[in-house]
Amino acid sequence: MLLKDNIKLGFLSLWRQKMRTILTTIALGIGIASVVIIMSAGAGLKHMVLSELDIYNPNTLNIEVRVPGKGETGSATSMASGVTITTLKNSDMEEIAKNKNVEAVYSYVTSQEVIKYGSEKKSTIIFGYGAAAPKVEVLEFVSGGFYTEEEENSLSQVIVLGYKIKDTLFGDDEAVGKNVYVGGKSFKVVGVLVERGASFGFDFDSIVYIPTRTLQKRFLGTDYVIGINAKVIDINKISSVKADIEYLLRDRHDITDEEKDDFKVTSMEEIRSTMETVVGGITLLLVALVCISLIVGGVGITNIMYVSVAERTFEIGLRKAVGAKSKDILWQFLFEAVILTFAGGIVGVILGIMISYLVYYGAVSYGLNWTFSISIFSIILALGFSTIVGLFFGIYPARKASNLDPIEALRKE
Amino acid sequence: MSLIKIENLTKDFVSEEVVTKVLHGINLEIKEGEFVAIMGPSGSGKSTLMNILGFLDKLTQGKYFFGDQDVSGLEDDELAEMRSQKIGFIFQSFNLLNRSTTLENVIMPLLYTKVSDQERLRRAKDLLIKVGLEHRLDYTPNKLSGGEKQRVAIARALINNPSVIFADEPTGNLDSKSGLQVMKLLQDLNEDGNTIILVTHEKYTADHAKRIVKIKDGFIVEDHLVEKRQWARENGELTK
Numbered sequence: 248m249l250l251k252d253n254i255k256l257g258f259l260s261l262w263r264q265k266m267r268t269i270l271t272t273i274a275l276g277i278g279i280a281s282v283v284i285i286m287s288a289g290a291g292l293k294h295m296v297l298s299e300l301d302i303y304n305p306n307t308l309n310i311e312v313r314v315p316g317k318g319e320t321g322s323a324t325s326m327a328s329g330v331t332i333t334t335l336k337n338s339d340m341e342e343i344a345k346n347k348n349v350e351a352v353y354s355y356v357t358s359q360e361v362i363k364y365g366s367e368k369k370s371t372i373i374f375g376y377g378a379a380a381p382k383v384e385v386l387e388f389v390s391g392g393f394y395t396e397e398e399e400n401s402l403s404q405v406i407v408l409g410y411k412i413k414d415t416l417f418g419d420d421e422a423v424g425k426n427v428y429v430g431g432k433s434f435k436v437v438g439v440l441v442e443r444g445a446s447f448g449f450d451f452d453s454i455v456y457i458p459t460r461t462l463q464k465r466f467l468g469t470d471y472v473i474g475i476n477a478k479v480i481d482i483n484k485i486s487s488v489k490a491d492i493e494y495l496l497r498d499r500h501d502i503t504d505e506e507k508d509d510f511k512v513t514s515m516e517e518i519r520s521t522m523e524t525v526v527g528g529i530t531l532l533l534v535a536l537v538c539i540s541l542i543v544g545g546v547g548i549t550n551i552m553y554v555s556v557a558e559r560t561f562e563i564g565l566r567k568a569v570g571a572k573s574k575d576i577l578w579q580f581l582f583e584a585v586i587l588t589f590a591g592g593i594v595g596v597i598l599g600i601m602i603s604y605l606v607y608y609g610a611v612s613y614g615l616n617w618t619f620s621i622s623i624f625s626i627i628l629a630l631g632f633s634t635i636v637g638l639f640f641g642i643y644p645a646r647k648a649s650n651l652d653p654i655e656a657l658r659k660e
Numbered sequence: 661m662s663l664i665k666i667e668n669l670t671k672d673f674v675s676e677e678v679v680t681k682v683l684h685g686i687n688l689e690i691k692e693g694e695f696v697a698i699m700g701p702s703g704s705g706k707s708t709l710m711n712i713l714g715f716l717d718k719l720t721q722g723k724y725f726f727g728d729q730d731v732s733g734l735e736d737d738e739l740a741e742m743r744s745q746k747i748g749f750i751f752q753s754f755n756l757l758n759r760s761t762t763l764e765n766v767i768m769p770l771l772y773t774k775v776s777d778q779e780r781l782r783r784a785k786d787l788l789i790k791v792g793l794e795h796r797l798d799y800t801p802n803k804l805s806g807g808e809k810q811r812v813a814i815a816r817a818l819i820n821n822p823s824v825i826f827a828d829e830p831t832g833n834l835d836s837k838s839g840l841q842v843m844k845l846l847q848d849l850n851e852d853g854n855t856i857i858l859v860t861h862e863k864y865t866a867d868h869a870k871r872i873v874k875i876k877d878g879f880i881v882e883d884h885l886v887e888k889r890q891w892a893r894e895n896g897e898l899t900k
């Protein structure tokens with residue numbers, strides 16, 4: 248039997264059993280659509296997560312305090328429950344700055360104070376940020392700029408406002424040059440940042456920055472910091488710089504056993520690749536789950552095809568009686584199954600693209616930094632998978648049909 | 661030369677250790693252009709013999725020659741090929757595909773041949789004119805009368821230009837008028853040179869053939885020419 252006759256016959260037969268065809272196509276289509284949606288959402292999520300890292304230079308090293316002797320989560324929980332590590336100092340930062348491969352470095356510490364301008368007040372997180380911060384990370388200003396080393400060293404009372412804070416306190420008025428009160432002390436506004444958005448739930452636009460030393464001396468009365476960010480000149484040397492810093496800090500903090508580190512050095516590159524791996528892993532897991540559900544759906548296809556073979560025993564007998572060979576019947580039923588699942592695949596891809604677009608639309612109007620992307624790979628996967636499901640689950644019923652004895656089958660009218 | 665020749669043909673049905681012996685050594689020769697009626701009581705083995713001659717079933721023992729070819733031991737696919745190229749079947753219960761149109765039903769056997777699309781359509785239309793159904797091309801069988809259905813089946817049996825036409829009780833489900841129309845078609849086909857083998861248990865139907873072969877309990881008990889041949893007339897009825 249010719250290919251074109253087989254295809255024609257397959258379509259005709261599906262057309263004549265419309266209800267069965269439609270229901271199967273929809274069921275399969277939804278499954279296939281899920282594959283497309285998950286893969287598209289995975290790409291969107293990845294873009295969103297990674298774009299949150301965009302405010303950091305990839306060649307940045309972050310040094311944060313940690314509770315010695317505890318694992319990653321142990322350290323985080325201890326700190327959340329009030330354990331303070333006071334061993335990381337500005338002097339550590341100054342030593343790190345001496346490394347030939349470090350371009351710029353700053354330390355940071357946080358506090359919470361009430362900030363006030365005229366009658367407007369707001370309690371806010373205050374970041375003590377070293378004056379070198381703009382050389383390390385991306386800071387852009389609506390007006391003014393960041394404070395200088397001299398201002399930091401002289402413990403000047405200068406402040407840079409986040410976008411939203413400026414808006415709350417000043418509205419549309421110019422803020423640079425004005426004085427605000429932070430915890431009762433007068434600070435001169437030197438800069439207003441552009442909108443930075445949120446990163447991992449932390450709203451960068453609702454914070455203010457003052458020099459680290461000013462915060463330490465004027466408010467906290469301590470000399471430790473909670474973290475240091477360093478920018479490396481050559482990104483290829485980042486791991487050796489990381490090792491240098493670890494060595495330096497262990498030496499300065501009298502640590503002999505890595506387990507007892509009271510700090511942790513991470514490169515942005517590491518964070519980025521961890522994120523990528525995590526998002527990729529989640530996507531893969533979900534796709535695998537959907538594929539399993541598709542296989543379950545495939546068993547349904549087998550069942551439908553078996554019923555179809557049983558219903559059409561007479562037809563099979565007749566076709567054989569007038570000259571159809573076993574393989575003609577095998578191909579007829581296999582084609583039917585494959586056309587059916589392929590149709591499901593096409594419906595699924597279209598549905599998947601449409602829903603993915605809605606997800607994208609929803610995410611964007613929700614303020615997320617999402618992208619709409621449908622990879623060719625996901626379409627090939629969806630169509631390929633649906634065809635394979637059809638072949639795999641159609642073959643047994645088709646075999647059964649092709650092995651029927653024509654005389655026996657003709658009795659079944 | 662004979663078209664069909666069988667020697668000592670036997671057929672046993674074997675199922676679950678029960679062996680049913682149906683044909684016990686049949687010898688028969690049929691020449692091209694003959695019109696043979698196979699008669700006999702119910703269960704005598706008429707259909708079984710026809711199925712073997714028509715390559716639907718395999719013989720158990722004996723020899724079967726079709727033309728100059730020994731076809732005694734053909735495999736399933738070879739049997740299918742013989743059915744496709746050499747045989748046309750007409751069944752008592754019409755055996756049409758209910759979801760397919762008249763035209764599709766008639767063309768169906770050609771799906772398993774290399775005949776081109778245009779040729780398929782041309783042959784089908786010609787045959788449907790011949791059986792008087794050119795105005796029913798798009799009808800599905802449920803809209804056709806019994807006689808019309810059987811005429812579709814006859815057109816289908818002829819579509820592959822078969823060497824032999826087998827008709828198993830073709831008038832069994834028809835009223836006498838439609839029955840006669842079918843017999844007239846068969847006689848016309850035979851006059852045109854087609855070889856026809858008709859299975860029936862009715863004498864008055866068998867008398868439309870040229871030769872009668874009687875089977876009883878798996879043996880041929882009579883084999884002779886029809887003495888007073890009946891001719892089916894237009895608009896007549898098939899009566900005793």
Ligand SMILES: Nc1ncnc2c1ncn2[C@@H]1O[C@H](COP(=O)(O)OP(=O)(O)OP(=O)(O)O)[C@@H](O)[C@H]1O
Nearest residue numbers: 673675680682701702703704705706707708709861
């Ligand atoms: N597949 C089979 N397995 C076992 N026995 C069978 C099988 N097919 C037919 N028979 C038996 O063979 C015998 C002959 O059957 P067959 O159908 O050839 O009879 P028939 O002459 O055509 O009868 P009828 O006039 O009723 O159609 C019957 O006894 C039947 O039961």
Ligand SMILES: [Mg+2]
Nearest residue numbers: 706707708828
């Ligand atoms: Mg019979």
